[in-house]
Amino acid sequence: DVKVTQSSRYLVKRTGEKVFLECVQDMDHENMFWYRQDPGLGLRLIYFSYDVKMKEKGDIPEGYSVSREKKERFSLILESASTNQTSMYLCASSFLGNQPQHFGDGTRLSIL
Amino acid sequence: RKEVEQDPGPFNVPEGATVAFNCTYSNSASQSFFWYRQDCRKEPKLLMSVYSSGNEDGRFTAQLNRASQYISLLIRDSKLSDSATYLCVVKRGDQAGTALIFGKGTTLSVSS
Numbered sequence: 001d002v003k004v005t006q007s008s009r010y011l012v013k014r015t016g017e018k019v020f021l022e023c024v025q026d027m028d029h030e031n032m033f034w035y036r037q038d039p040g041l042g043l044r045l046i047y048f049s050y051d052v053k054m055k056e057k058g059d060i061p062e063g064y065s066v067s068r069e070k071k072e073r074f075s076l077i078l079e080s081a082s083t084n085q086t087s088m089y090l091c092a093s094s095f096l097g098n099q100p101q102h103f104g105d106g107t108r109l110s111i112l
Numbered sequence: 113r114k115e116v117e118q119d120p121g122p123f124n125v126p127e128g129a130t131v132a133f134n135c136t137y138s139n140s141a142s143q144s145f146f147w148y149r150q151d152c153r154k155e156p157k158l159l160m161s162v163y164s165s166g167n168e169d170g171r172f173t174a175q176l177n178r179a180s181q182y183i184s185l186l187i188r189d190s191k192l193s194d195s196a197t198y199l200c201v202v203k204r205g206d207q208a209g210t211a212l213i214f215g216k217g218t219t220l221s222v223s224s
Contacts, residue, residue: 043214100201
């Protein structure tokens with residue numbers, strides 16, 4: 001069974017802090033994704049990666065960066081956290097091609 | 113026009129009812145289609161892929177109409193456990209690493 005693991009279920013940080021969200025998958029998937037989900041807005045794609053050291057901007061990349069140094073790990077970085085980045089963050093992975101994505105449990109991030 | 117549109121609901125139905133959800137997508141080049149299910153405060157999970165010829169999985173039937181750019185999900189004999197948000201998902205293209213686009217979801221509540 002596919003396992004996508006996010007490092008924290010709940011996280012509280014302060015405005016201006018640099019925040020790292022980690023995601024690891026154990027299925028040798030090429031693709032990895034970061035989304036945020038907010039009430040009334042649905043899932044919005046922040047960044048994705050289809051190979052090691054490759055990254056592509058999603059629909060809302062502003063204020064975020066990512067790192068993919070190893071195939072199994074995809075990190076989301078909030079360079080200087082702001083209150084409008086309080087959200088549920090979801091990581092997903094998939095094989096290349098027309099394959100569905102598998103999601104981690106999500107990280108509920110609060111920026112105070 | 114939003115890339116993927118769904119009726120947000122909520123759909124409130126009694127146990128045993130048949131309920132249908134509709135979804136439209138705007139990009140005619142879209143290649144792959146899925147229905148995901150998301151329980152409250154949980155991550156999205158793949159319910160079923162949607163194939164051109166239509167496909168069935170137990171009480172669930174998915175249909176695709178490429179000419180009208182329309183996807184549907186039919187749930188027969190609704191159970192209490194079917195209560196969830198159902199996300200219509202479209203893959204933009206067939207290139208490596210193409211991201212999925214999620215609808216905002218349709219909420220279903222099944223009551224006894």
